[in-house]
Amino acid sequence: MSYTTIRSGEQVSLKRAPRASAEHVDKTYPLWFHLPGGIIYLVLFIVPTVFSFYFAFTRWTLFKSTFIGFDNFVLFFSEPGLIGSLRNTLVYGFLTSGLKVVLGMMLAVVLSAPIIARGYLRSVTFFPVLVSAVGVGLTFQVLLDPFNGVVNQLITAITGHDGPGWLTDPNIALLSVVGIDVWKGIGLATLIYIAGIAAIPNEYFEAARVDGASSWQVFRNIILPLSFPATSTVIILSLIGGLRSFDLIWTTTQGGPGFASDVIASVIYKQYQAGFYGLSTAGNVILFIVVTAIIYPLSRWLNSKETVL
Amino acid sequence: MSFRKQGRLALIASLGAGALALTACTPGSLGSNASSGSASGATAVTITVLADNSDQTTKPLQAVIDAFNAKDTGVTVKLESRPQGTDGDNIVKTRLSTGDMDEVFQYNSGSLLAALDPAKNIVPLTDESFMANVDDSFKTSVTSDGQIYGVPLGQATGGGILYNKKVFAKLGLSVPKTWAEFMANNAKIKAAGIDPVIQTYGDTWTSQLFVLADFHNVSTADPEWATKYTANDPSAKYAVDPALKGFQRLEDVAKAGYLNKDFASAKNSQGLQKLVKGTGAQYPMLTFVVGTYSAMSDTAAQDIGFFAQPGDDASTNGLTSWSPGGLYIPTSASAEKQAAAKKFLEFVATPEACDVQTKAVAPSGPYAIKGCTLPDGLPAAVTDLQKYFDDGNVSPALEFVSPLKGPNLEKITVEVGSKITSAADGAKRYDEDVKKQAQQLGLEGW
């Protein structure tokens, strides 16, 4: 039965088979395949989420809740740091996502080529993904220390001046965390890209070689378009991750100094910590709406591009 | 293509099945404290105590538990730990609200306790005879709507300024009683090439001390301040005097350039190192760090002294104190377990239990249980602290006399201390923060 016969035969066709009858589809791809995962997801995620959305309209101390309508939302929007944290959220989300897409793709292309020490390089770029956010945050706090940190000692040795306060200067703290996030997350993006590039049938590369295409042409005309599913996965995952992210921010700057690197998720977390459970749930609803408003059209657009390909 | 890859699936599946089977033999059996051999045999009731995992809490608490278990009371106590800080707060609240709390739990007294809705979640101890052993000042910090809820564990802590006695001796300085004297000292210390005031915003909580430890000065200026503050009286706000002074004092030292140059990134332990080494002279702090810095050098315990935060008037100079945390019994415990838990708390409220704690960890301040004494040879800062208590020159910190403490204070004091915001703007922003909390607590008049 095997696929090898089709492949080794002359007619390599990637076109899809003609639509089969409904009955045939039902037999081959039964809907109950959704059930095992679906039930777990529904019971332990959707049901609690629906519950929690009700509490967004209450003043909730965990011990008692009072229905207060939209007060939480009004209060959340009157938060003095909200505009700043909204801007920070967008900067953080788009910057980390963009850098991961571009750098991840570049790294993946290099690491898919037959260079020396490929295995080592693949491993090393992935190492940071293995460490927990707590470990990464603590480590970078030390490495980026304005006076004792390795980075600034190097800068001082070269330039003779004090280096910047990477995590303590309100103007660059957020950008430093973006850098750390990319450092930590790039291995994952690269991995997805490598898998995406590996999934491109070899025939394309062979044909290109026969035609004498340059490396750039191979990249531009084969890798870039055919790894599009990987690109869209990386974009969606890293953008959602970036817009929702706070664990790295929390373990490096805690949104500080003061409120300079606060994002919406860290404001929500602080309210949760303070015991303002209703308010923080309302913040979650707002974050959900903001992220959805960005991700939903984007994901539809990416899906439509994918079907065209 | 071959099907040999299905072997991997089978492997994953069997690992999964094996994993689930493993849960049957509980991993807890590895721990030595799982051995439940109790003196009183089959009738023994076992209760657990949930406490934060800091050494300052677990070491003395474990010692008290061991001493209690050694008695023949028919009750066996075990210790469970949880994280500290706000993660710990959330754990306690989550477990109380889901009816899943241990039979005894350790938690802060004061405003943090008030946020637990004691009337609903905690068993009142007002009528228990052993409460007669508990200090009245502690009782007020665990009282809510006329009921008393907890027994103190550990010692009171002072908030003020730790200083390096050697530096003071070398420069011929004396302990300041007023803010003006404090600032004059600072000028001399700076001229000697030493950082006058250590700040460590790498641990943001340390930034609040100038504001919080100023409360004795606030309450001597207006004894009714805390009550007015809780009632939303416009005269008792941080944006106006006398409370504004705390923010201004932080701004004063920052603007005068008296801070260590790495104030923005240094951590608490680094600040203590500076103090012990004498590269920094003074560090606004809570005295519960005594054990930490004492371990940093052989002479540190005697080199570091303590004084209360100076105010405007030398005659009212005094200490702002923090009550110890308490042990509480949740209403979710069964009647039998509640009775067992009370037996344990009864033991905690005895001088015998204090002595056991003293043996486990050197105390950092006085106990809140009547008849408890401190041994000789304590670190110098504790002796300095004790003097304020002996003289009765003590006010409890605001969080023990009012349920209000805004969650963003430490962020705002970082901004003021880093000169990102002025004292006036910071204080105003903190008032907003407090207002939000008051509304969440559903207090009258907000």
Next chain:
Amino acid sequence: MNAIRTPTRWLVGLVGILLTTALFLVPFAFIFVTAAKDANDASMLQFSWPVHFQLWQNIVDVFQARDYMLVIAFINSTVLTVGSVALMVVCGSMIAYVLDRRKSRLNPLINTLVLAGLIIPPAVVPTIWVMQSLHLFRTLPGLILVEVAFGLSFTVLTMRAFVATIPREIDEAAIVDGAGPLRLFFRVIFPLLKSVIVTIVVVQSIFVFNDFQNPLYFLPGNQNATVQLTLFNYMSQASTTYNLLFANILVITIPMLVMYILFQRQIVAGMTSGAVKG
């Protein structure tokens, strides 16, 4: 991808080695040296060689702390990770497969739910209520199911992109051979997903193994500790013992490192032979 000349291979490789070593290994070197220091030395938080090299002592301390809590935690974390990732992969791939192959009216709804799972942060307290009513709270199977629920979206999203690259001709051929849906999926399609399954196993294992929020809330108690929670033993307001903290970070990162190195071969092998290319 094989049109690169030898000098370029070396050049790119060497530049890569230098850059990645500086960028990616220095932080690890820091973790390592701090883990080998004594408490006082480590509290200075400087990047320097330890005054007294006591890595082994620190590691022993970390294992012995709180009645061998770390050993218990390793057992719990292993069970949790293996159990939840296995379930995630099986359930997630089934969903992704039917989602890609079958144009059903349910698809937009499922897609929305998948996205929602990525976007909406889990609600802690209501989840505990649901688990209590099912008697799953405070049980390891309960936590496994919670991790599955929270990780399913990522699995489905990643899987789906790769299911789409498997030609339908394979399905047709299997059906002609008389395979039913279960056999078709588990014996034909599932092995072809190998490379993405390895990716997901690696990534989700890291998420679950490194997760501390969910175990903290859904599986409380010392006997139930997972590895990340042991970090809290060394972090406190007044006295963080950095040498033990970093020794602990080192110790609990090693299983992930080993797993990655083991699977790394699988990824590379899967890619050079090309799982999809047969």
